[in-house]
Amino acid sequence: MPTPLSWEYVETWPEDAETIREARERAEELGCPALSRSSAALLRLLAATVRAQAVVEIGTGTGVSGAALLDGMAASGVLTSIDIEAEHQRVARDTFTALGYDHTRARLIAGRALDVLPRLSDAAYDLVFVDGDKTEYPAILTQAKRLLRVGGLIV
Structure with a gap:
């Protein structure tokens, strides 16, 4: 069973690049929580496991999760990231x-996820990462299933 000490250890590895540390700081300033290091490592692994060419991210934040996804994706892969906050997307x-x-490699779309998702192509994505408005998760899940290719992942 994980203990607080073991979680503390997990969060110290792998070390963030300076750019990611800065993105985390900006996230704190903007009031949008950034993905933890361990969660970013998991996203990177999942994107690599499915050899992701096309990923949808709901909730851009300051780019911490998007960077992890891009890092795990195929070199020619494209991340489509949706966020209602244009300032977050600029960062x-x-x-x-x-x-x-x-x-x-990154297509950033400013808007509400439930307004944007219906415009995306059916069965065209390898992974959909959902980190947006929790009250919209049931409707987002319906859209996410439509977007996925066979064998794709919803996280």
Whole structure:
């Protein structure tokens, strides 16, 4: 059974790159919680496991989770990230650029997830990561299932 001490240890590894540390700080300033290190490592692993070419992220934040997804995705993969807060997406774009990702690898869409998701193609995505408005999760899940290719993941 994990203890608080074991969780503390897990969160010290792997160490964040300076750009990710800065994105975490900006997230705190903006009041949008950033994904933990261990959760980011899991996202990276899941994206790599399904050899993700196309990923949808609901809740861009400051780019911490998006960077983990991009890192795990195929080199030609594209992340589509949706967030209602344009300022969060601006910071995320800066994060991705600072990490060296080509601007064509991340498509950032400002808007409410339930307004944007219906416009995305059926069965076109390998992974859908949901970190948005918790009250909308049931409706988002319905859309996420439609978006996934056979064998895709919803996280």
